[in-house]
Structures are given as C-alpha cells and as structure tokens.
Amino acid sequence: MSLAIMNDLFTNIDWSEISDASVDTMFMLGFSVLFSTLIGIPVGLILFLTGKDNLLENKYIHNILSFIINVLRSIPFIILLIMMIPLTSMLLGTSLGAKGTIPPLVMGAFPFFARLVENALKEIDRGILSMAESCGATTWQIIWHILLPEVLPAIIASITVTAIALVSYTAMAGAVGGGGLGDLAIRYGYQRFQTDVMLVTVVLMIILVQAIQMLGDFIVKIMRKK
C-alpha cells in the first residue's frame, strides 16, 4: 500500500534513473575528493613550509603558489567548468559525462582544501618543530613523522568540509552535461516543472551531506579521543 501511495505522490519518478544518477554523483564525488586530497595535501605542505620563518622559507615560491590558489578560488565554479573544457578533453579525451567533470571539480576544490591544510599546519605549536630540529630530524622526517601525524585529524575534518562543498559542485557540474543528481534536478525538476523529482534529488543530497558530515566527525572523534 505504501508503494501505491508513493507512486501516486511521485508520478514522474523513474527510480532506475534516480539510482543511475546517484551512482554518477557518488562517482564524481569519490574521485574529485580523492584527487583534491592527493593534490591539496602536498600543495598545502609547500605553502606552509615555504612560509615566513619556516623550514623551507622561500618568498617567491610561497607568493606565486599563494597567488595561483587565490586566482583559482576567485573564479566562480560555473565559469571554471567552462574554462576547463579544453583541458579536460586533452586529459581524458572527452569533457562529457561523469568522468569529464572530475578535472574541473578537482580544480575547483583542491585550492580550497590546500588552504585548509596550510591553516591546520599553522596551528601546530612551533615548539614541536624546534623539538624535531633539536633531535636532528631532516625536513622529510619532520614532514613524515611530525607534521602529517599531528595534522591528520584536522586533515580529515578538512576533507569532510571539502567533500560537502563538492556535493554542490557536482550538482553544478551536472548542469553542463555531467550527469548525476544535480543534473536530474535541473532537467526534470526545474526545466519540466516536475517538482517531485527535484524533491527526491534534494532529499538524497541532504542525506548524502549528512552522511559525509557524520562519517567525518566520527573518524575525527576516534582520532582525537587519544
């Protein structure tokens, strides 16, 4: 009976399409979070290490990198999506489909994530760095044995924030031919006035965001319990 009511209420819904769209969204989200993290951590580290009074202090590298990140963060994501089309085609052979959205998603998210990593690193007590230097640690050892373990809970929290920002970016990416839940919401919900489709996709995205936040908080809590 409940199914009958559901079908009455949501007449326009094609559940298999919804599930395909969900898979697309998860695909876009998963890979963009992965690559943003892989690029963002080293970039954040370089930003931190080349900063003033730091281990590899270098004004030029720091300022140039910082400038590039600021530029990328200033471009509205919808514009970045279009600007990235040639580069994406070059990289992947296509700029379409869920796969095609990953380069622009990463380009939009990693600068933000790198800044979060840099800020987390800045929070580490400077005394810990002098301790490491006093032990005769090399810069690599300091990164590997001290900076990364100390900053890991903050990195997990930053990944959570970035992933949630990426959920709404995937919706935008869907609009320019990427697929996924956002695409569904725009094509059916907005363009064809099928409010029920929009409602379902929005609810799914809310659940997704909640799940990411809860998972992130949970991991951070376990790590900080120590």
Next chain:
Amino acid sequence: MIKVSNLFKSYKVKKKQHSVLDDISFEVGAGQVYGIIGRSGAGKSTLIKCLNLLEVPDSGSIMIDGVDITKISAKELRKERQQIGVIFQHFNLLSSKTIFENIALPLVLQSNYSKEEIKEQVNKMLQLVGLQDFANKYPASLSGGQKQRVGIARALITKPKLLLSDEATSALDPQTTASILELLLEINQKLGITIVLITHELEVVRKICDKVAVIDSGKIIEEGDSAAILLHPKEALTRKLVIEEGFELYLENVKDFYSFEKSSERHIILLSFIGENTYQPVLSNISKATDCHFSILRGELDRIKNTPFGQLLIEFQGSESALATAKNILKEMNVHYEIIY
C-alpha cells in the same frame, strides 16, 4: 666540555639592531650542572638555543667536546644535535603519538635501530622516569609533571652527553618542580650527563646547579659557584635577583628598628657560612677572644646543591677594638660577613 667564546647575536627590529647576546663567554665542565639565570628578556632563551644552533649567533664560537658547532656542515650538525638532549618549558610532546612513541621518536628519526632495540631502550627510560604504566597513554591524559618526565625520557633516549633545559620547570607547580629537579639531579649523578639549564627560578639554581651565570641585557654580569653567587652576590643586579625580597625587607626593618638607638657599640651583622665552616663554633670563638656580646636575631641552615650553608643575623655589642678582632677571626675562619648597620 662546552666552551663558549665571545658570542654575539642581534636582531633587526624595524631597521634597528637590538643586541640580544653581547660578548658571552663561559665554560662548562663535564658532568656539571650549569645554570643560567636572568629575568625574562635577558637573552637566556636565545643563549640556550644557540647551544644546539637552533639560533645561529652572529659571531663567536661554541666548542662542544672540541668541535666548534658553528663551523660544521648541516649534516654534521644533525649528528651533533643527536648527542644533545633538550627539554622544554611546554614539553612539546606530539599529541598524535603515545607516550611510548613520543619517547621513541629520536631513535626512530635516527633510523638505525631495530624495533626490539627501541622497545628495550624506551622501557628502560620509562622505568627511569617512573612512567612504566603510561606507555600506551596519550599526552592529553597526563599531568604537567608527567609530561615533563616524558620530555626528559625523550631527551635522554639517545644517551646524549649534554642535556639542555629550557625553563623545564617554569610551567609546573612548586611540588612538581621539586620532583622534576630531583629527577634531573639523579640523571646528572647516575648517568654523568652535563646539564646546562636556563631559569628565572632561584629554587632551581639552589637545588641542582654547581655553577651559575647571571645574565642581564645579553651580558653575563656574574659567574661562579652557585653557593658563592647566591650568598654573596657582588653585582647589585645579581643581588636583586638572588636575594629573596622578603629577606631584603626584613633587613630594612631591622635597620629601621636599630636606627632609634644609634650607638657605635652596637652593630647588626649578617654572617654566612659555606661548606665545612658551617659547623664551626664561630660565635663562641669570638666571644672568648673579646669581651663582646651577641644576640641572635635570625638564623637559617640549608643547602645549595651539596654545599651546606648557614646564615646568621646577629646584634653585636662591643668596643671598636672588639669589632676589629671579631672581623679578623671571621676572616681567618673564612666566614663571610656584612655589617648591615
């Protein structure tokens, strides 16, 4: 073991040079506990950071066991630093690592020890600092004193020949301070490690330092055996630093009190005895030799590290010649005296 010569260091602040270390020279013998005491901003923190080159001096040399660490390569400096343990005011433990892992860190960084060797060494250290039951806990669950014990264990794990202590007890309460000082003394005696420490706490010098240097505005203004410096400071600044305020006030009060009955036959004298002569019957010797009288106003007996000392504040009643004889006897018996009034 350490010979610091003509160390200079200055900072540029708003295009003005500020001298932080101004011609610092001193020597520390092997196995000694050497204290550097001074007010905040005196330059002592910069000085101790120079000793493992965390701060690079502008000029001067720092010889550690015959090696001038200001002149060696970065690689050699890393090796040298592994021979120098450091403990910090704020402990600087890694919150993401267990106590065991924190202590093991310097060995892990040297990367030529097997897991078994590390385990054995760390367990030994945990035993030494009395934290056997804390190996798998994290720093957040420890008290300040326990954290400093971890800091000390970490500093000692590489079997260093030199331990630098950067205000190690300044963040601790008096009781914990006492227990940490005891531990440092034990380490110094058991393992024969040379310790150089900076502090602004007199208590630290009194308890564990063999020698002390008083630093002010980047200069060493007085240096010598702790007992001598603490009991008979020569410089006014040292005096201010090492004589407890309460005692100075007390002396002022006594002076005021006696100024009402001025007489050339009455004097207030502060006697201090160091070492063996602490046990000598000085006063009765004097009164036997002259016909003067004493009354004792105040007295104390204590130790500065291993040196016993006594201080007596006495009222002396007698003629000029009796005073002269008394002075001679005091000089002969090596008792330091100061005529307060």
